Amino acid sequence: xxxxxxxxxxxxxxxxxxxxxxxxxxxxxxxxxxxxxxxxxxxxxxxxxxxxxxxxxxxxxxxxxxxxxxxxxxxxxxxxxxxxxxxxxxxxxxxxxxxxxxxxxxxxxxxxxxxxxxxxxxxxxxxxxxxxxxxxxxxxxxxxxxxxxxxxxxxxxxxxxxxxxxxxxxxxxxxxxxxxxxxxxxxxxxxxxxxxxxxxxxxxxxxxxxxxxxxxxxxxxxx
Ligand code: SF4
Numbered sequence: 001x002x003x004x005x006x007x008x009x010x011x012x013x014x015x016x017x018x019x020x021x022x023x024x025x026x027x028x029x030x031x032x033x034x035x036x037x038x039x040x041x042x043x044x045x046x047x048x049x050x051x052x053x054x055x056x057x058x059x060x061x062x063x064x065x066x067x068x069x070x071x072x073x074x075x076x077x078x079x080x081x082x083x084x085x086x087x088x089x090x091x092x093x094x095x096x097x098x099x100x101x102x103x104x105x106x107x108x109x110x111x112x113x114x115x116x117x118x119x120x121x122x123x124x125x126x127x128x129x130x131x132x133x134x135x136x137x138x139x140x141x142x143x144x145x146x147x148x149x150x151x152x153x154x155x156x157x158x159x160x161x162x163x164x165x166x167x168x169x170x171x172x173x174x175x176x177x178x179x180x181x182x183x184x185x186x187x188x189x190x191x192x193x194x195x196x197x198x199x200x201x202x203x204x205x206x207x208x209x210x211x212x213x214x215x216x217x218x219x220x221x222x223x
Contacts, residue, residue: 005035013039026142030059033142037110043135045111045128050075055106055143062222063103064149065089066140068158068191072123075112080105081192088192089155092208096215104147108162109136125193133161150184151177151222153215156191174214177221185221189214 005013013035016022027033037052046052053070056079073083081089093100109132114123128136140162144152154160160168163186164178173188180186190211198204 005031005038010035017041026138026145028146030143030146033139033146036142037139040110040139042138043132045109045113045132045136048114049111051078052110053078053080053107053112054110054139055080055104055147057104057106057147058102059147061102061104061147062150063098063218064144064147064152065103065105065155066152066159066163067105067107067155068193069107069109069125069128070112071125071193072112072114075123080107084196085192088195088208092192092211092215095212096219098215098219104143104149106140106143108133108140108159110139111136128158130161133158134165137162137165144182144184148182148184149222151218152180152184152186153218154186154188156189156194159191160188174210175217177217187214187218187221 009031013032017036017039022036027036034054037054040046040052053074067081070080071083071085074080090100093103109128113126113128113132115126116123152163154163154168157170160170160173163180168188170188170190177185177187190207195204195207195211198207
Protein backbone atom coordinates (compact mmCIF):
# COMPACT_ATOMS: atom_id res chain seq x y z
CA UNK A 1 0.00 0.00 0.00
CA UNK A 2 1.48 3.28 -1.02
CA UNK A 3 -0.17 5.41 1.66
CA UNK A 4 1.96 6.08 4.72
CA UNK A 5 0.30 5.60 8.09
CA UNK A 6 1.40 7.99 10.81
CA UNK A 7 2.65 6.51 14.07
CA UNK A 8 -0.22 8.12 15.96
CA UNK A 9 -2.84 6.57 13.68
CA UNK A 10 -1.14 3.18 13.94
CA UNK A 11 -1.04 3.35 17.75
CA UNK A 12 -4.70 4.38 17.88
CA UNK A 13 -5.60 1.51 15.56
CA UNK A 14 -3.64 -0.98 17.69
CA UNK A 15 -5.39 0.24 20.83
CA UNK A 16 -8.85 0.27 19.24
CA UNK A 17 -8.34 -3.22 17.83
CA UNK A 18 -6.86 -4.68 21.02
CA UNK A 19 -9.52 -3.22 23.30
CA UNK A 20 -12.40 -3.95 20.93
CA UNK A 21 -13.30 -0.24 20.76
CA UNK A 22 -13.93 -0.45 17.05
CA UNK A 23 -16.71 -2.98 17.54
CA UNK A 24 -18.78 -0.13 18.93
CA UNK A 25 -17.18 2.76 17.10
CA UNK A 26 -15.54 1.91 13.76
CA UNK A 27 -12.62 3.87 12.24
CA UNK A 28 -13.32 7.49 11.46
CA UNK A 29 -10.82 8.02 8.64
CA UNK A 30 -9.42 6.15 5.66
CA UNK A 31 -6.00 6.16 7.36
CA UNK A 32 -7.45 4.42 10.43
CA UNK A 33 -9.27 1.94 8.20
CA UNK A 34 -6.02 1.07 6.38
CA UNK A 35 -4.16 0.60 9.65
CA UNK A 36 -7.03 -1.48 11.04
CA UNK A 37 -7.12 -3.84 8.04
CA UNK A 38 -3.42 -4.52 8.56
CA UNK A 39 -4.06 -5.43 12.20
CA UNK A 40 -7.35 -7.25 11.73
CA UNK A 41 -7.97 -10.68 13.27
CA UNK A 42 -11.75 -10.81 12.83
CA UNK A 43 -11.46 -14.07 10.89
CA UNK A 44 -8.65 -16.56 10.31
CA UNK A 45 -7.58 -15.45 6.82
CA UNK A 46 -4.81 -13.14 8.07
CA UNK A 47 -2.76 -16.21 9.05
CA UNK A 48 -1.96 -17.32 5.53
CA UNK A 49 -1.73 -13.94 3.80
CA UNK A 50 1.25 -11.61 3.41
CA UNK A 51 -0.78 -8.59 4.45
CA UNK A 52 -4.27 -7.13 4.50
CA UNK A 53 -5.16 -5.23 1.33
CA UNK A 54 -7.45 -2.25 1.96
CA UNK A 55 -9.18 -0.28 -0.77
CA UNK A 56 -7.61 2.68 -2.52
CA UNK A 57 -8.78 5.67 -4.48
CA UNK A 58 -10.12 9.19 -3.95
CA UNK A 59 -11.46 9.71 -0.43
CA UNK A 60 -14.81 10.92 -1.80
CA UNK A 61 -15.13 8.94 -5.02
CA UNK A 62 -18.62 8.85 -6.57
CA UNK A 63 -18.01 5.31 -7.80
CA UNK A 64 -16.81 2.40 -5.66
CA UNK A 65 -15.85 -0.93 -7.21
CA UNK A 66 -15.90 -4.00 -4.97
CA UNK A 67 -14.14 -7.21 -5.99
CA UNK A 68 -13.90 -10.54 -4.20
CA UNK A 69 -10.51 -10.68 -2.46
CA UNK A 70 -6.85 -9.87 -3.23
CA UNK A 71 -5.15 -12.34 -5.56
CA UNK A 72 -1.58 -13.63 -5.46
CA UNK A 73 -0.03 -10.42 -6.84
CA UNK A 74 -2.28 -8.12 -4.80
CA UNK A 75 -1.31 -10.00 -1.63
CA UNK A 76 2.37 -9.26 -2.30
CA UNK A 77 1.90 -5.68 -3.53
CA UNK A 78 -0.63 -4.74 -0.83
CA UNK A 79 -2.83 -3.06 -3.44
CA UNK A 80 -6.13 -4.16 -5.02
CA UNK A 81 -6.50 -5.23 -8.66
CA UNK A 82 -2.87 -5.01 -9.80
CA UNK A 83 -2.66 -8.54 -11.29
CA UNK A 84 -4.25 -10.13 -14.39
CA UNK A 85 -7.81 -9.42 -13.23
CA UNK A 86 -6.78 -5.82 -12.63
CA UNK A 87 -5.66 -5.52 -16.23
CA UNK A 88 -9.09 -6.75 -17.41
CA UNK A 89 -10.72 -4.27 -15.05
CA UNK A 90 -8.58 -1.43 -16.39
CA UNK A 91 -9.46 -2.36 -19.98
CA UNK A 92 -13.16 -2.44 -19.10
CA UNK A 93 -13.00 0.90 -17.32
CA UNK A 94 -11.20 2.50 -20.24
CA UNK A 95 -13.79 1.22 -22.72
CA UNK A 96 -16.56 2.48 -20.42
CA UNK A 97 -15.01 5.94 -20.23
CA UNK A 98 -14.12 5.70 -16.54
CA UNK A 99 -10.68 6.79 -15.27
CA UNK A 100 -9.37 4.27 -12.73
CA UNK A 101 -7.91 7.16 -10.74
CA UNK A 102 -11.43 8.52 -10.21
CA UNK A 103 -12.85 5.38 -8.59
CA UNK A 104 -12.36 3.80 -5.20
CA UNK A 105 -11.40 0.14 -5.67
CA UNK A 106 -11.66 -2.42 -2.89
CA UNK A 107 -12.58 -6.03 -2.11
CA UNK A 108 -15.28 -7.74 -0.05
CA UNK A 109 -12.53 -9.69 1.77
CA UNK A 110 -9.19 -8.06 2.55
CA UNK A 111 -6.87 -11.05 3.00
CA UNK A 112 -5.91 -13.54 0.27
CA UNK A 113 -7.50 -16.96 0.78
CA UNK A 114 -5.62 -19.69 -1.05
CA UNK A 115 -4.26 -23.20 -0.94
CA UNK A 116 -0.90 -24.61 -1.96
CA UNK A 117 -1.20 -28.17 -3.33
CA UNK A 118 1.37 -30.45 -1.69
CA UNK A 119 4.74 -30.32 -3.37
CA UNK A 120 3.86 -27.15 -5.26
CA UNK A 121 4.73 -23.52 -4.75
CA UNK A 122 1.85 -21.89 -6.59
CA UNK A 123 -0.77 -20.39 -4.35
CA UNK A 124 -4.18 -21.23 -5.75
CA UNK A 125 -7.14 -18.96 -5.10
CA UNK A 126 -9.91 -20.26 -2.84
CA UNK A 127 -13.30 -18.58 -2.67
CA UNK A 128 -13.97 -16.99 0.74
CA UNK A 129 -16.89 -18.58 2.58
CA UNK A 130 -19.97 -16.72 3.78
CA UNK A 131 -18.59 -16.43 7.34
CA UNK A 132 -15.40 -14.77 6.10
CA UNK A 133 -17.36 -12.39 3.85
CA UNK A 134 -19.61 -11.50 6.78
CA UNK A 135 -16.63 -10.91 9.11
CA UNK A 136 -14.92 -8.67 6.56
CA UNK A 137 -18.15 -6.84 5.74
CA UNK A 138 -17.35 -4.78 8.82
CA UNK A 139 -14.46 -3.19 6.85
CA UNK A 140 -16.45 -2.81 3.66
CA UNK A 141 -19.20 -1.05 5.60
CA UNK A 142 -16.55 1.24 7.13
CA UNK A 143 -15.24 2.09 3.66
CA UNK A 144 -18.77 2.79 2.44
CA UNK A 145 -19.43 5.11 5.38
CA UNK A 146 -16.13 6.97 4.86
CA UNK A 147 -16.18 7.30 1.07
CA UNK A 148 -19.98 7.64 0.67
CA UNK A 149 -20.06 6.67 -3.01
CA UNK A 150 -23.16 7.38 -5.06
CA UNK A 151 -22.80 4.08 -6.89
CA UNK A 152 -21.25 0.77 -5.80
CA UNK A 153 -20.38 -1.85 -8.41
CA UNK A 154 -20.26 -5.40 -7.08
CA UNK A 155 -17.89 -7.45 -9.24
CA UNK A 156 -19.11 -11.03 -8.97
CA UNK A 157 -21.17 -13.06 -6.51
CA UNK A 158 -18.84 -12.80 -3.49
CA UNK A 159 -18.68 -9.03 -3.86
CA UNK A 160 -22.48 -8.94 -4.14
CA UNK A 161 -22.75 -10.94 -0.89
CA UNK A 162 -20.49 -8.38 0.78
CA UNK A 163 -22.37 -5.38 -0.60
CA UNK A 164 -25.96 -6.60 -0.03
CA UNK A 165 -25.42 -8.96 2.91
CA UNK A 166 -27.30 -11.71 1.09
CA UNK A 167 -26.83 -13.91 -1.97
CA UNK A 168 -27.48 -11.82 -5.08
CA UNK A 169 -26.86 -13.82 -8.27
CA UNK A 170 -25.06 -11.85 -10.97
CA UNK A 171 -27.07 -13.23 -13.93
CA UNK A 172 -30.44 -12.28 -12.45
CA UNK A 173 -29.39 -8.83 -11.24
CA UNK A 174 -27.22 -7.33 -13.99
CA UNK A 175 -28.48 -4.23 -15.77
CA UNK A 176 -30.43 -2.61 -12.95
CA UNK A 177 -29.76 -0.11 -10.19
CA UNK A 178 -30.44 -1.48 -6.70
CA UNK A 179 -31.08 0.90 -3.81
CA UNK A 180 -28.66 0.23 -0.93
CA UNK A 181 -29.54 3.13 1.38
CA UNK A 182 -27.50 6.22 2.23
CA UNK A 183 -28.64 7.64 -1.13
CA UNK A 184 -26.45 5.10 -2.89
CA UNK A 185 -27.30 2.55 -5.53
CA UNK A 186 -25.52 -0.64 -6.52
CA UNK A 187 -24.94 -2.39 -9.82
CA UNK A 188 -23.96 -6.05 -10.14
CA UNK A 189 -21.68 -7.34 -12.87
CA UNK A 190 -19.09 -10.01 -13.57
CA UNK A 191 -15.80 -10.32 -11.76
CA UNK A 192 -12.91 -9.72 -14.21
CA UNK A 193 -11.48 -13.16 -13.28
CA UNK A 194 -14.64 -14.76 -14.67
CA UNK A 195 -13.91 -13.12 -18.03
CA UNK A 196 -10.33 -14.45 -17.89
CA UNK A 197 -11.56 -17.99 -17.26
CA UNK A 198 -13.91 -18.13 -20.27
CA UNK A 199 -12.23 -20.32 -22.88
CA UNK A 200 -14.68 -19.74 -25.74
CA UNK A 201 -13.55 -16.58 -27.54
CA UNK A 202 -17.04 -15.56 -28.69
CA UNK A 203 -18.42 -15.98 -25.17
CA UNK A 204 -15.49 -14.01 -23.78
CA UNK A 205 -16.08 -11.11 -26.19
CA UNK A 206 -19.80 -11.09 -25.40
CA UNK A 207 -19.22 -11.13 -21.64
CA UNK A 208 -16.61 -8.39 -21.86
CA UNK A 209 -19.05 -6.21 -23.85
CA UNK A 210 -21.67 -6.77 -21.13
CA UNK A 211 -19.09 -5.94 -18.47
CA UNK A 212 -18.25 -2.66 -20.23
CA UNK A 213 -21.97 -1.87 -20.59
CA UNK A 214 -22.48 -2.43 -16.85
CA UNK A 215 -19.56 -0.15 -15.97
CA UNK A 216 -20.87 2.53 -18.34
CA UNK A 217 -24.33 2.17 -16.76
CA UNK A 218 -22.79 2.67 -13.30
CA UNK A 219 -20.82 5.70 -14.53
CA UNK A 220 -24.08 7.23 -15.81
CA UNK A 221 -25.74 6.70 -12.41
CA UNK A 222 -22.82 8.29 -10.57
CA UNK A 223 -22.89 11.69 -12.32
S1 SF4 B 1 -10.22 -11.19 5.81
FE1 SF4 B 1 -11.13 -9.32 6.62
S2 SF4 B 1 -12.12 -9.93 8.54
FE2 SF4 B 1 -10.67 -11.56 7.96
S3 SF4 B 1 -8.76 -11.03 9.05
FE3 SF4 B 1 -8.67 -10.13 6.99
S4 SF4 B 1 -9.39 -8.03 7.21
FE4 SF4 B 1 -10.05 -9.19 9.03
